[in-house]
Amino acid sequence: MNPKSTLPLKTIRDFIRYATTRLYNSEASFSHGYDNPVDEASFLVLRSLNIPLEYEEKFLEAKLTDDEREMILNNISRRCDELEPTAYITKEWWLTGFCFYVDDRALIPRSFIAELIKDHFGHLLKTTPRSILDMCTGSGCLAILLSMEFPGATVDAVDISQGALDVAQINISNYGLDGIVIPIRSDLFENLGSMKYDLIICNPPYVTEESMENLPGEYRHEPSLALAAGSDGMDVIKLLMKHAREHLNDGGLLVVELGDGAEAFKENFPQFPVQWLPCSGGPDQVFAITKESLP
Ligand SMILES: C[S@@+](CC[C@H](N)C(=O)[O-])C[C@H]1O[C@@H](n2cnc3c(N)ncnc32)[C@H](O)[C@@H]1O
Structure with a gap:
């Protein structure tokens, strides 16, 4: 759009109003953070x-330069x-009050973990973990939150995607955690040798083939490697469950997010005495299991 044709739009308030109307009239879905166009329009413009x-209130009546107007219209x-x-x-993007750098090499942070x-x-x-593995780290958001919660621990942040690890490295440096949170490229445990951990957490890809077909357009901008996990969404989780025990110290804990995959998980692993950890996503989106309970 020619910026001149936007002359009536002058202030930040005008652009938030305009973005709100555009969002309402678009096919946008609201499942990546904000659940409504008004809040998302404010975030996008500000x-x-x-x-x-x-500082929204302070600047609502501030006028934009031509360059800023063009940039916002483009956004x-x-x-x-x-x-x-x-x-x-x-x-x-923000997760539990912490801001993370993100671009389309990594999933947008939103894990219930x-x-x-x-x-x-x-x-x-039961004890403070000294060694932690964030398997499938993406942007590194969970590894960083864990490192801040358990400052004495080293955290290995594993991903198969070099692009995701590059994003994780930006966040690790932004939080001053170089040498404490370590990005490692690996297909699951493949490059971890005999490493063992007190805590392994994992938010793996868990979207079924069928669901992949029907995802809103926004998800097509995210790496499919971060989402797709085969016909029942269990491709990565099956391998994780097979190998996790070898990489846990005695008394260690495995925590896994599986989204809507609870039914498929129970079908695949009826014998696993997992403990479901209720979260804002529901009662059975995340489970934990001790090393001793893993076969
Ligand atoms: C659902 S995303 C989770 C990202 C991040 N932990 C979060 O919660 O935002 C899954 C991540 O797993 C990675 N991944 C997929 N298959 C993998 C594999 N076989 N080994 C390691 N990482 C894998 C993807 O590259 C992606 O970054």
Whole structure:
């Protein structure tokens, strides 16, 4: 759109209003953070301008330069026409109050595991872990949250994707955790030798083939490697369950997110005495199991 034709749009308030209307009129879905166009429009406009959200009121009547107007209009078009997630446009997303750099090499942070860290996974962790593995680390968000919760621990952050690990490295450096959170490229445990950990957490790909077909457009901007996991969504989880025990210290704990895969998991592993950890996603999105309970 020619910026001149936007002359009536002058202030940040005008652009938030315009972005809201565009979002309402678009095919955008709201499943990557915000659940409504109004809040997402505010975030998109303010963060495109690098204005902290808490200062919204202060700047609502501020006028934009021509360059800023063009940039915001372009961002609104990316979001509404191309269905690009806002997080990839602003290159940041928040998880349990912490901000992470993100781009389309890594999944947008939204794991339910994050909210279970504070109470140490329903108090199932009996001792403070000294060695932690974040398997399938993506942006490194969970590895970093764990490192901050358990400052004495080393955290290995494993992913098969070099692109994801490059994003994780940006976050590790941003949080000053170089040498503490270690990015490792590996197909699951393949490059980990005989490493053992007190705690292994994993938010693996778990979307079924059928669900992949029907995902909203926003998900097509995320790496399919981060989502797709075969006909029943269990491809990665099956391998994880097979090998996790070898990589856990005695008394160690495995925590896994599997989204809507609880039924498929129970069918595949009826004998596993897992403990479900209720979270905001529901009662059976995340489970924990001790080393001793793993066959
Ligand atoms: C659902 S994303 C989770 C990312 C991050 N942990 C989070 O919660 O935002 C899954 C990640 O697993 C990685 N992945 C897929 N298959 C893998 C494998 N065989 N070994 C290691 N990582 C894998 C993908 O590259 C992706 O980054």
